[in-house]
Amino acid sequence: MTRTADLATAALLLLIGLIAVVDSLRLGAGWGSDGPKSGFFPFWLGTLLLVVTVVIAVQAWRRGPGKPFVTREQLRPVMQVLWPAVAMVALTAVIGLYVASALYLAFYMRWVGRHRWLTVVLISIGIPVVTFLVFEQWFLVPMPKGPLETWLGY
Amino acid sequence: MGLENLLLGFSIAVTPFNLFVAVVGITLGTIIGVLPGLGGANGVAILLPLTFTMPPTSAIILLTSLYWGALFGGAITSILFNIPGEPWSVATTFDGYPLARQGQGGQALTAAFTSSFVGALFSIVLITLFAPLLAEIALRFGPPEFFAIQLLTFSSFVGLGGGNPLKSLVSILLGFILAAVGLDIVTGQLRMTFGITDLMKGFDFIIAVIGLFGIGEILLSVEEGLTFRGAATGMNLKVVLQTWKILPRYARTFVRGAFIGFWMGFKPGGATPASFMSYAFAKRFSKHPERFGKGELEGVVAPETAAHAAGVAAILPMITLGIPGSPTAAVMLGGLIIWGLQPGPLLFTEKPDFVWGLIASMYTGNIIGVLMVLAGVPFFAAILRVPFAILTPLIVVVCAVGAYAVHSSMIDVWYMMIFGVVGYVFKKLDYPLAPLVLALVLGDLAENALRQSLIMSQGSLTVFFTRPIACVITVAALFFLFMPILTPWWRRLRGLPPTPSAPAEA
Amino acid sequence: MRQISTSVLLLMLLAGTLLATSAAAWEPTKPIEFVVPAGTGGGADQMARLIHGIAEKHKLSPRPIIVVNKSGGAGAEGFLHVKGKKGDAHTIIITLSNLFTTPLHTGVPFSWKDLTPVTRLALDQFILWVNAETPYKTAKEYIAAVKEKNGTMKMGGTGSAQEDQILTIMLEQAQGVKFIYVPFKGGGEVCVNLVGKHVDSTVNNPAECVSHWKANRVRPLAVFDTERIPVGEWKGIPTIKEALGSDIHYLMLRGIFGAPDMPKEAVDWYVGFLKKVTETPDWKKYMEDNALKPAFTSGAEYVKWVEENEQLHRDLMAKGGLLKQ
Structure with missing residues (x-):
């Protein structure tokens, strides 16, 4: 329900506001002799965030449950993008960005797009290779690499 | 000054070799502009070693052309995929992307490139005529003036969004809080890092934007089951001519955007705030502010004109004062030193051929640039015809690569994913994203400038009113800030109905 | 004539031995990541x-060098x-002085002892600057x-609790005076604020104000x-001791x-590589233009210098009340 989502978001925002306030008190949230101290702005920003978020939460509560935040049919394609993407980022630490992105591209194209294997293989290998040439070779921006790249001597 | 200097410049800039160099630079720059995470600074750093074998003028033409290319290119992914290729094209997404979704990507791209060119031209003419004088004006801007400018940018933008004003406020607060994470340069203390190394560098604006806009939008569009209507875009250059017929309508927006951009470009990092401010003013003064954000061509014209005008103006402090207006300019400065030139106030008198060659190349570079990117419009628009199941993962990969490239840091890729989910949830719950992004950009700059000012005045806020330039800007900023409150009051005073005809707030 | 050919022969021999040794020794096998802990x-x-x-x-390097800026958290x-x-x-x-000042002020857990010392390249000077339109011709x-003015004059500088x-x-x-210290983000910005008269003086490095x-x-x-400073027009600037009588000296590590x-x-390769860099005319010109003090050293001498300087920073920062409480 939208209300649940609103309240959950509000809870998270409250947490952020609280972190800001607590840390600012540690730094000193006052107005020193030469202007505001380190914690002055974060403290008031955090405090204001807490207040506004509470008001929003109350508004959301009063409004009633509302329409569903997201339906099952809507959520499915979102998760199809999100989870494999999270897996790709997690895998990057182990096998490097190039291989992880190739796997992700192949997985999504085949699983969701049902493209022909030939297309899948060509694109999922081609894109990382182009990325490698552009970033690693051309602009000298190193990307995280894994065993494959080490084996190839990079 | 005078014409003979500029003619000398053209005689240097318009040689076959230097024109060739400009074409190469613009091509590379456009690629850099398209890829989020890769900035002009990367490109310039890479090309720098190549320039040792060239005369310094060709070398600076190569580097600045790359910079123009990046300025043009930033709009492409903003319009097509809602991913700002460069920070200053964030505001271009607001209307550019809806236009592309409606099958008008070609028009949006044409408007963006043309506006960029107009903005650039405006700045170049001013630089040609008044460079040394403008440098003097730039010097008068100390911390109080900069804070006043940040305040003006911000106050011109607030009260513009629709929906729940409390949720807009939350977005602003969240943006400012995120901007405060990391080192506080005024006291050298770490804020909200809790000893976690990855938090020390704070939240980079471009990472947040790639996530909030790029990934967030992908999630929203797959949820809606929508595909791009790329097929509606024609594959020929007719769209350019058709758009040009409409553009003169926005003459005032062009002029306003160019002024804002040029004026803000003096300040390091000025292009991004300039694009936001220009967008905000375009909306405020429009007869149809309700159309903004839904695919209004003027909403593309305004930020692009200002961004490119500011981008060109940022070169000025580099050559006249020796301070870089952007990270890209910083790397170029390094180049000047390696070529044996001393950037700074003496460059104009000691190396006139270099300076005027550079200024002339601004004209040639931008003319070549706009012709090249306009010729590419049908091609760029055709990217949207790529099948959905290929485009979606491709955009995710581009976002991940871009997020990593900014600081070569893996945690940034995770931040980007989190911002992606935040962007998706916020959009669904009607929390506006633009104020968050603007607060993230301005937070750091504004707080530093404010506190520097207060240290200078020993804690007294009057510093913003006792200095003439700061005073004018601050008063203007306060006026815009309180306009939504003042307007109904003013109208009641004059016996008019309380709701204004042009809704400045909603 | 004869002399020349002998020296050429000698040079070739020398080059030959150099090549032979370097072929056997370590060399980079992938791009070198060159981190800059500043903007x-x-x-x-x-x-x-x-x-x-x-x-x-x-x-000079068989593999490209990739400069990466990681300036977060000073x-x-x-x-x-x-x-x-x-x-x-x-x-x-x-490294710059933040190698010492950042851990001392913020308490972030690192020290130069965590790293492998390679070489000291140069030492950077500091100069007291005022705006040229002010009447002050001497430091006195x-x-x-x-x-x-009793503590109302403003001194601009880079960052807080740094050099x-x-x-x-x-x-x-x-x-026995008092300044209002105004921190800015970078040295170039500091000097421009001096030119714009937003601060009264600065202690910029020569390169930032030249x-x-x-x-x-x-x-x-x-x-x-x-x-x-023994080069060019810099010679005309008195030392602080000559000008004010008090001996305040501070040099920044590069x-x-x-x-x-x-x-x-690998350390040996980098030492050799950087030695070659410092012998190029480009480097020498840069050093001279920016009044940097050539101070190439490596090995134990470098370590000893770093050790002494860490102690120096600890003392100076303790005196100034800049250590993390």
């Missing part, structure tokens, strides 16, 4: 990019990044004015060193460290 455009960044440029121009981001690359032979970092006149503020405090304590000096917008009053436990052969 783009500052002194450290300029130097890193100069080294990169010289290496490319004279083909450089802590960069230092911690390199600290995490234990045993890596392809990561080096250029300026300090007298500061005294008279510029340390120097300001040293000057305050030695002369172009404004040549344009007659700022005036150097004294060098914070024990002797005058040196290179490697990842923790970097293999010995």
